[in-house]
Amino acid sequence: MVTIRDVAKESGFSSTTVSIVLNNAPLARYIPAATKKRIERAAEKLGYRPNQFARSLRSKRSHTVGVMVFDMTDPFCTLILRGIENTLYQASYLPILTDVHNEGSRFERYLEMLLDRRIEALIVVANWVFLDINLLADLEKSSIPTAMIGCELKTDSISSVIVDNEVGGHLALEHLHALGHRKIAIIRGPKALVDSSPRWRGIRNFAKEADLELDARLIVDMPESSDPISSFESGYKLTEELLRQKRSFTAMLAFDDMSAFGAIRALSRAGIRVPDQCSVIGFDDVATSAIYTPSLTTVRQPMETMGASAVGVVLDGINAVLEKREPTPSHRKVAPELVVRESTRRLV
Amino acid sequence: MVTIRDVAKESGFSSTTVSIVLNNAPLARYIPAATKKRIERAAEKLGYRPNQFARSLRSKRSHTVGVMVFDMTDPFCTLILRGIENTLYQASYLPILTDVHNEGSRFERYLEMLLDRRIEALIVVANWVFLDINLLADLEKSSIPTAMIGCELKTDSISSVIVDNEVGGHLALEHLHALGHRKIAIIRGPKALVDSSPRWRGIRNFAKEADLELDARLIVDMPESSDPISSFESGYKLTEELLRQKRSFTAMLAFDDMSAFGAIRALSRAGIRVPDQCSVIGFDDVATSAIYTPSLTTVRQPMETMGASAVGVVLDGINAVLEKREPTPSHRKVAPELVVRESTRRLV
DNA sequence: TCCCGAAGTTCGATTTAAATG
DNA sequence: GCATTTAAATCGAACTTCGGG
Numbered sequence: 117m118v119t120i121r122d123v124a125k126e127s128g129f130s131s132t133t134v135s136i137v138l139n140n141a142p143l144a145r146y147i148p149a150a151t152k153k154r155i156e157r158a159a160e161k162l163g164y165r166p167n168q169f170a171r172s173l174r175s176k177r178s179h180t181v182g183v184m185v186f187d188m189t190d191p192f193c194t195l196i197l198r199g200i201e202n203t204l205y206q207a208s209y210l211p212i213l214t215d216v217h218n219e220g221s222r223f224e225r226y227l228e229m230l231l232d233r234r235i236e237a238l239i240v241v242a243n244w245v246f247l248d249i250n251l252l253a254d255l256e257k258s259s260i261p262t263a264m265i266g267c268e269l270k271t272d273s274i275s276s277v278i279v280d281n282e283v284g285g286h287l288a289l290e291h292l293h294a295l296g297h298r299k300i301a302i303i304r305g306p307k308a309l310v311d312s313s314p315r316w317r318g319i320r321n322f323a324k325e326a327d328l329e330l331d332a333r334l335i336v337d338m339p340e341s342s343d344p345i346s347s348f349e350s351g352y353k354l355t356e357e358l359l360r361q362k363r364s365f366t367a368m369l370a371f372d373d374m375s376a377f378g379a380i381r382a383l384s385r386a387g388i389r390v391p392d393q394c395s396v397i398g399f400d401d402v403a404t405s406a407i408y409t410p411s412l413t414t415v416r417q418p419m420e421t422m423g424a425s426a427v428g429v430v431l432d433g434i435n436a437v438l439e440k441r442e443p444t445p446s447h448r449k450v451a452p453e454l455v456v457r458e459s460t461r462r463l464v
Numbered sequence: 465m466v467t468i469r470d471v472a473k474e475s476g477f478s479s480t481t482v483s484i485v486l487n488n489a490p491l492a493r494y495i496p497a498a499t500k501k502r503i504e505r506a507a508e509k510l511g512y513r514p515n516q517f518a519r520s521l522r523s524k525r526s527h528t529v530g531v532m533v534f535d536m537t538d539p540f541c542t543l544i545l546r547g548i549e550n551t552l553y554q555a556s557y558l559p560i561l562t563d564v565h566n567e568g569s570r571f572e573r574y575l576e577m578l579l580d581r582r583i584e585a586l587i588v589v590a591n592w593v594f595l596d597i598n599l600l601a602d603l604e605k606s607s608i609p610t611a612m613i614g615c616e617l618k619t620d621s622i623s624s625v626i627v628d629n630e631v632g633g634h635l636a637l638e639h640l641h642a643l644g645h646r647k648i649a650i651i652r653g654p655k656a657l658v659d660s661s662p663r664w665r666g667i668r669n670f671a672k673e674a675d676l677e678l679d680a681r682l683i684v685d686m687p688e689s690s691d692p693i694s695s696f697e698s699g700y701k702l703t704e705e706l707l708r709q710k711r712s713f714t715a716m717l718a719f720d721d722m723s724a725f726g727a728i729r730a731l732s733r734a735g736i737r738v739p740d741q742c743s744v745i746g747f748d749d750v751a752t753s754a755i756y757t758p759s760l761t762t763v764r765q766p767m768e769t770m771g772a773s774a775v776g777v778v779l780d781g782i783n784a785v786l787e788k789r790e791p792t793p794s795h796r797k798v799a800p801e802l803v804v805r806e807s808t809r810r811l812v
Numbered sequence: 813t814c815c816c817g818a819a820g821t822t823c824g825a826t827t828t829a830a831a832t833g
Numbered sequence: 834g835c836a837t838t839t840a841a842a843t844c845g846a847a848c849t850t851c852g853g854g
Contacts, residue, residue, distance in 0.1 A: 119845055130818045135847055143848095146815055168580050169526075170845035173517035173823050183561075188546050191751065198536050201563045205570075210577060213531075213561040215549045222553075229558060232516050348755050374755070381757045403539065404752045407696050407722070409729045467824055478839045483826060491827095494836055518824035521844050 118162045127158035181209050182230035185241040188215040190344045191402035192243040196265055199423025223251050237430035242267035261433025261443055263426040267310050275429045275445040279417040281311050284452035285318025288369050288397050288415050291454055293326055296463035297367035301334040303354055305371040308340055334365050344374050351378025359386050366463055373398035373405050373414055391461035401455055410458035417452055466510045475506035529557050530578035530586040536563040538692045539750035540591040544613055547771025571599050585778035590615035609781025609791055611774040615658050623777045623793040627765040629659050632800035633666025636717050636745050636763050639802055641674055644811035645715035649682040651702055653719040656688055682713050692722050699726025707734050714811055721746035721753050721762055739809035749803055758806035766798055
């Protein structure tokens with residue numbers, strides 16, 4: 117391995133000078149162009165690459181950000197990860213990816229490993245998670261800039277980026293209502309899930325504004341569960357149950373895209389065509405939604421943007437720490453967007 | 465930050481002894497249990513965590529593996545990443561995740577960054593990629609254990625884990641044939657894609673074995689393209705085109721799941737019900753396949769296993785290097801598996 | 813005082829060589 | 834020579850201090 121001393125020898129200067137030149141440190145102002153050129157040429161010739169371990173040991177910086185995902189297989193993650201990756205890339209940071217599989221023990225072990233690696237910030241993708249108090253305590257005392265995506269904390273010290281669920285719920289019902297639907301079945305999310313209640317609030321608010329009466333017999337709740345597949349299954353079973361009870365409805369507002377897919381399958385099995393005989397709207401806009409048959413009308417969470425935004429937040433935090441300012445956690449709520457596709461249709 | 469010297473002071477021994485004890489180094493044999501206990505207690509009391517930078521600088525090890533994905537948004541990646549992550553976790557390695565967005569320049573920059581971090585091995589998830597010769601050269605000279613998933617190289621120095629495409633193609637056609645289908649439309653993959661030709665070979669082989677004549681007018685080719693969405697669109701357009709030409713077929717064998725979804729949409733738009741009037745089979749078994757309506761019959765690539773296998777390969781490589789043995793690259797070909805769901809049906 | 817460059821110290825752990833009784 | 838412990842060198846880069854012109 118070629119070290120800075122080799123470059124020093126090759127160029128005829130000391131390692132100090134080489135360091136100053138190659139890092140373009142403040143002192144480089146004083147160094148004549150000729151010297152710089154000779155050093156740069158020597159470095160190039162030898163193919164010198166600074167040893168990051170040594171550099172990090174001295175500077176106490178890793179240029180690394182930890183990314184903790186609660187469940188990689190959740191389709192919600194993919195675009196968020198893309199947004200995170202892309203923004204980190206531009207800032208020359210590298211992400212260490214960990215997947216806690218929704219297990220507390222794994223969370224703790226990974227957090228410890230990441231902290232040992234001196235990550236400069238942490239981003240947690242807390243999709244579909246029933247938060248554990250202990251984990252939060254761990255996060256808080258980690259004392260590095262931290263941002264959570266998809267889940268707001270009471271804890272003020274941790275930043276968060278979430279979608280405005282209330283606006284989203286409002287948007288979804290508004291869309292169905294505008295298409296003329298009045299008998300609307302609604303699948304609400306699991307009680308313990310943080311998204312469930314604001315989303316429901318948005319729905320109720322719109323109903324009140326539009327003077328639309330929601331039929332309690334058409335409102336069902338998803339059971340507690342912890343993964344996307346069970347969300348799909350819940351959507352399927354709940355819809356099947358509604359159909360068995362001969363409830364009549366012309367549209368279905370599902371908690372998320374996965375449960376919407378479940379609903380579509382149940383309707384389709386029962387011989388009810390979507391959207392001809394029943395409209396279905398989801399929430400999230402996962403990758404599958406655009407390629408489903410029929411393609412799914414849904415309320416999009418701008419996931420790539422959310423990932424990018426979380427990186428922005430923690431990068432600010434890192435800079436604050438570097439400049440010895442107090443890092444100010446920010447809580448961002450991004451606007452969802454209605455994406456109209458084939459699964460909803462005007463009531464005729 | 466508490467250092468080894470703090471522990472030394474607290475325990476009353478030198479930092480040398482502390483290091484020996486806490487790492488359970490060979491010399492620890494000679495150290496009396498009482499000493500060990502005092503040191504361990506001191507370390508615990510102070511909450512000592514060794515500085516990984518210093519450790520790595522000395523040991524020249526990072527306990528980190530680079531993971532390069534060519535396109536994160538490809539649904540093919542998700543489970544592979546899960547397999548990689550899970551296996552690394554068990555071995556106490558951490559992955560640095562990079563996504564090259566199918567761009568050569570990004571590949572080069574990331575490769576450099578990863579090498580600078582002294583990753584101990586590299587895993588490349590080369591889904592859906594038209595390989596560039598230059599990139600391979602870069603990989604070869606990197607001289608760390610490297611494994612490619614999804615794409616075999618002529619280069620013998622780089623390990624690979626791929627699915628047996630020939631067996632898979634064989635399996636797919638065999639399934640349709642067993643259901644009584646004889647007029648079978650086939651969507652072949654893009655020529656430049658490495659998977660295309662072996663998969664087609666498997667199809668042809670089965671046809672020969674079963675004395676089944678493939679109608680050339682029912683065989684279409686996907687154009688060159690570089691992402692999963694265009695695969696979906698190709699499937700859609702090619703099927704639409706076949707229908708417009710009034711070709712008659714009772715089953716469709718798509719190149720992959722994405723093109724199968726496109727085909728299903730085209731059939732469905734044309735009023736042809738799947739599987740009642742036309743069976744469709746895909747390849748891959750991405751997450752969407754199980755939740756599609758109808759759920760998709762497909763040839764599964766055991767993606768999680770492939771990820772785990774790639775980790776196994778490079779971990780062997782790392783050990784070989786450590787023990788100064790010659791690392792032997794291995795080329796694994798895993799067996800695909802037919803997954804029968806709703807989208808195929810016996811011809812009546 | 814300004815410019816240029818070098819010697820020496822530091823970061824924190826591991827390891828070699830050596831010193832005790 | 835044996836069991837036990839440690840001083841000192843090392844890894845590679847960055848920064849502080851200093852000296853000569």
